[in-house]
Amino acid sequence: MSESRTISAAGGLRGEITVPGDKSISHRSIMLGSLAKGTTLVHGFLHGEDNHATLNAFRSMGIEIEELAGGDLKIEGKGLHGLSEPGDVIDCGNSGTTIRLMTGLLAGQNFFSVLTGDRYLRRRPMKRVIGPLATMGAKIWGRGGGDLAPLAICGTKLQSTEYDSPIASAQVKSAMILAGLYADGVTTVREPHLSRDHSERMLRYFGADVRPFEGGVSVAGQPQLEGREVFVPGDISSAAFFMVAALIVPGSELLIRNVGLNPTRSGIIDILQEMGGSLELVNPRELSGEPVADVLVRSSQLRGIEIGGSVVPRAIDEFPVVSVAASFAEGTTTIRDARELRVKETDRIAAMTSELSALGAKVEAREDGMVIEGIEGLRGGGVTSHGDHRIAMSMAVAALRAGGEVTIEDTGCTATSFPNFWQLLSEIR
Numbered sequence: 001m002s003e004s005r006t007i008s009a010a011g012g013l014r015g016e017i018t019v020p021g022d023k024s025i026s027h028r029s030i031m032l033g034s035l036a037k038g039t040t041l042v043h044g045f046l047h048g049e050d051n052h053a054t055l056n057a058f059r060s061m062g063i064e065i066e067e068l069a070g071g072d073l074k075i076e077g078k079g080l081h082g083l084s085e086p087g088d089v090i091d092c093g094n095s096g097t098t099i100r101l102m103t104g105l106l107a108g109q110n111f112f113s114v115l116t117g118d119r120y121l122r123r124r125p126m127k128r129v130i131g132p133l134a135t136m137g138a139k140i141w142g143r144g145g146g147d148l149a150p151l152a153i154c155g156t157k158l159q160s161t162e163y164d165s166p167i168a169s170a171q172v173k174s175a176m177i178l179a180g181l182y183a184d185g186v187t188t189v190r191e192p193h194l195s196r197d198h199s200e201r202m203l204r205y206f207g208a209d210v211r212p213f214e215g216g217v218s219v220a221g222q223p224q225l226e227g228r229e230v231f232v233p234g235d236i237s238s239a240a241f242f243m244v245a246a247l248i249v250p251g252s253e254l255l256i257r258n259v260g261l262n263p264t265r266s267g268i269i270d271i272l273q274e275m276g277g278s279l280e281l282v283n284p285r286e287l288s289g290e291p292v293a294d295v296l297v298r299s300s301q302l303r304g305i306e307i308g309g310s311v312v313p314r315a316i317d318e319f320p321v322v323s324v325a326a327s328f329a330e331g332t333t334t335i336r337d338a339r340e341l342r343v344k345e346t347d348r349i350a351a352m353t354s355e356l357s358a359l360g361a362k363v364e365a366r367e368d369g370m371v372i373e374g375i376e377g378l379r380g381g382g383v384t385s386h387g388d389h390r391i392a393m394s395m396a397v398a399a400l401r402a403g404g405e406v407t408i409e410d411t412g413c414t415a416t417s418f419p420n421f422w423q424l425l426s427e428i429r
């Protein structure tokens with residue numbers, strides 16, 4: 001267990017912050033930059049552990065990636081067929097996006113590779129990508145009857161396919177799209193609700209033929225991708241912790257600059273506004289095909305709401321911190337249709353229910369969500385992150401309005417997505 005933090009209540013969060021780059025977009029910038037011909041420059045890349053797993057993976061397959069002063073990246077892409085066989089097992093660390101997207105991408109190579117990860121990642125389901133990839137001819141083996149990493153991938157010639165995904169998952173969709181780049185013809189993926197579409201946007205930005213339609217997307221195989229300049233916006237999933245913090249701590253006024261507001265990611269804004277939160281979008285603009293704005297947040301009395309349906313994939317990583325907001329809202333908040341939370345970095349329904357309850361919150365776990373009764377205030381105490389970065393940061397936000405100090409165990413995991421979280425938090429209180 002690494003590191004613990006003790007957080008005390010805050011009296012008004014004020015100022016301006018910029019959160020680090022978007023994790024999903026940062027992963028994709030390395031992948032597509034490597035598969036494109038020529039140089040790709042990435043500005044605002046997130047230097048977190050998850051993205052470094054992707055970066056190291058592509059270096060191990062012969063791609064030159066230089067870190068420039070200020071953290072920008074220069075990637076010398078070698079084209080769609082320019083990767084070479086890695087000399088060792090690829091370690092994806094804690095990163096579900098790395099392992100699932102790379103499984104799709106590696107399935108169509110002309111070499112053998114093995115993907116693994118940390119003890120959390122090795123417990124997460126991989127059949128959701130391996131199953132549909134097999135219909136394209138992919139040859140992939142794993143533990144647990146082919147569901148668990150380490151995964152062994154024997155690259156082969158793939159056939160294009162049409163896949164109806166039972167879950168709204170950008171990792172499943174992107175794995176299929178990346179495999180589809182290596183097939184002849186058009187690969188189509190449908191999903192029950194639209195999940196984040198960064199792969200589609202960035203592929204189009206790099207020159208691929210990507211056609212979204214109601215309920216799905218089609219991608220033509222064997223594209224010629226050209227190196228581009230990518231500007232990564234701030235991660236709305238990281239900004240979300242500060243949005244909720246500023247809403248629940250009385251006397252707060254916080255400007256969060258340069259937040260990515262892709263409509264497939266901005267469910268948290270809709271949820272918090274419906275709860276009565278004051279969030280203003282200032283200076284909207286576009287960066288490398290992604291919408292961006294500054295978000296001005298003022299403390300607000302929140303109220304409980306019902307959450308379910310298509311907003312769920314649009315806010316899938318934000319439910320831990322939504323449950324914190326709900327703990328301080330007037331009335332009851334019900335979260336439904338969110339069964340996917342059970343297979344994230346940890347079971348986030350179980351983890352948030354137990355940790356918020358430890359501070360006196362009234363939370364009930366449901367199979368596909370949570371019911372949270374807002375109360376006046378939480379008490380201090382000891383909690384754990386369960387090794388999950390978003391649980392650690394959500395509990396830090398809850399602690400800002402607790403009646404006593406809160407000690408959070410196992411906080412080193414915040415480095416996976418938000419290395420300067422604690423620093424930023426100390427700057428605005």
Ligand code: S3P
Binds near residue numbers: 172174196
């Ligand atoms: C991600 C997709 C989501 C999300 C994850 C990042 C991506 O996972 O939870 O943090 O970058 O594609 P699912 O595809 O499992 O919903």
